[in-house]
Amino acid sequence: MSNFTIKKVLVEEGARKRAFTDEVLSKLPGIPVQHVKGITSATVSDELDMGKDTLHLLSYKGEFLKPCPGTREYICCGYQILNVATNCPINCSYCILQSYFNQPNLRVFANLDEKIDQVLKEIDSKPECIFRVGTGEFTDSLAIDSITCWSDLLIPRFSERKNAVLELKTKTTQIDRLVAGKYRDRIIVSWSLNSPYISAHEEHKAASLKKRLEAARQCQSEGFVLGFHFDPLIPHPHWKDEYLRTIELMDKYIDPKGIIWISLGSLRFMPGLKPIIRRRHPGSCVLDGEFITGLDGKMRYFKPIRIALYRFMRENLEKWHQNLGLYLCMESDDVWQKSLGWSPKNTIGLSSYLDRRVVEIFG
Numbered sequence: 489m490s491n492f493t494i495k496k497v498l499v500e501e502g503a504r505k506r507a508f509t510d511e512v513l514s515k516l517p518g519i520p521v522q523h524v525k526g527i528t529s530a531t532v533s534d535e536l537d538m539g540k541d542t543l544h545l546l547s548y549k550g551e552f553l554k555p556c557p558g559t560r561e562y563i564c565c566g567y568q569i570l571n572v573a574t575n576c577p578i579n580c581s582y583c584i585l586q587s588y589f590n591q592p593n594l595r596v597f598a599n600l601d602e603k604i605d606q607v608l609k610e611i612d613s614k615p616e617c618i619f620r621v622g623t624g625e626f627t628d629s630l631a632i633d634s635i636t637c638w639s640d641l642l643i644p645r646f647s648e649r650k651n652a653v654l655e656l657k658t659k660t661t662q663i664d665r666l667v668a669g670k671y672r673d674r675i676i677v678s679w680s681l682n683s684p685y686i687s688a689h690e691e692h693k694a695a696s697l698k699k700r701l702e703a704a705r706q707c708q709s710e711g712f713v714l715g716f717h718f719d720p721l722i723p724h725p726h727w728k729d730e731y732l733r734t735i736e737l738m739d740k741y742i743d744p745k746g747i748i749w750i751s752l753g754s755l756r757f758m759p760g761l762k763p764i765i766r767r768r769h770p771g772s773c774v775l776d777g778e779f780i781t782g783l784d785g786k787m788r789y790f791k792p793i794r795i796a797l798y799r800f801m802r803e804n805l806e807k808w809h810q811n812l813g814l815y816l817c818m819e820s821d822d823v824w825q826k827s828l829g830w831s832p833k834n835t836i837g838l839s840s841y842l843d844r845r846v847v848e849i850f851g
C-alpha cells in the first residue's frame with residue numbers, strides 16, 4: 489500500500505496513442521483524464537501542492553541517460569541517471585527537486601519504452617566501462633511502479649548486461665513487481681534512510697523506517713543486493729541517539745554482507761530552496777542549522793559539523809560491519825580524510841572505488 493493517490497491524469501499530445509499510456513490509464517480506472525497540449529494554466533495546480541497527485545504523461549525530447557549533475561569543486565561518484573520521470577509524490581520537506589524543476593506534476597516519460605534501446609546501445613558500445621545507473625535521482629524509483637511498471641521494462645534488460653548495474657532507490661515498500669520477477673543479477677535495491685525523527689517529521693509520505701527495512705529484508709531474502717543512502721544527514725536534537733536507533737534497526741533486519749554501498753551526504757541546497765521550504769513546510773526543522781555557501785553556490789553546514797556527522801556514522805556503521813562500501817556524496821578531499829580516514833582524491837578515484845564494489849559483489 490502506498491501513502492499517496494493519483495487524483496488526475498494529464499496526457500500531452502506526444503504521449504497519446506502510446507501503449508505505455510494505455511497501460512497506465514488502465515491501471516487508474518475512474519481517475520479523471522485530461523488531454524493537454526503542454527504546460528498551460530490548466531495543467532498547473534496549486535503552487536503549494538506542486539501537483540504531486542497529478543500524473544502528467546508526456547514524450548521526453550532530451551537524453552534519457554545522463555551523468556549525475558555533480559560539480560567540479562567536490563568529489564562526485566560518476567553515476568548515470570536514467571531519466572524516467574521528474575518530481576516525486578513522497579513530498580520530503582528538504583527535497584531539492586522542489587526548486588530544481590520549474591514544472592509541476594509527476595511528469596512521467598511515456599516514450600521510455602521506445603528510447604531504452606538507444607540507452608542500452610550506448611552502454612553496450614563501451615564494454616570496458618561499468619555503468620552505475622539509477623532512476624532514483626529525479627523521482628522515487630518505485631513509488632509509482634505499480635502504475636508505470638518501470639521495473640518490468642528495465643530489470644530484465646539491465647540484469648543481462650555485464651558492464652552495468654541498475655539501482656532502484658526508494659523510500660517506499662513498493663517491491664511487489666521486483667520480487668515477483670525472476671531477475672536478480674546486476675540489480676541493486678536501495679533505501680534512503682534517516683533518523684526516526686527526521687523520517688517521521690520531514691519525509692511526509694514515505695513508509696516508516698521499520699517498514700522500509702522490512703521491505704529491504706524481504707528483497708535481501710529474495711536474493712537482491714541492497715544499497716542504503718543516508719542523505720541528507722541533518723543535525724537535530726539528540727541526532728546521535730537518533731541515528732544510532734536507525735543503525736540498530738538496520739542490524740535487526742539486514743545482513744550487512746549483502747550491502748554494496750552506503751552513501752553519506754549532508755543537507756545542501758541552492759539558496760532558492762529556502763523560501764520554498766518555509767512556505768510549503770512551515771513546521772520543518774531542516775533549516776534550523778547554520779549554513780554557509782559552498783564552492784558550488786549551495787548552502788551547506790559548516791565543515792566541522794559535516795565532519796562530525798560523517799565520522800559518527802562511519803564509526804557506528806563500521807562497528808556493525810567493516811566492509812560496507814561507505815562513501816561521501818559531494819565532499820572534498822580533506823572532509824573525506826577527516827571523516828572516513830581516506831580519500832579517493834577525485835571523481836575518477838571515487839568512480840573506480842564504486843566500480844570495484846560492483847565487481848566484488850556481482851563479479
Ligand code: SF4
Nearest residue numbers: 576578579580583627
Ligand atoms: S523521496 Fe527523494 S525525490 Fe522524493 S520527495 Fe523525498 S527527497 Fe524528493
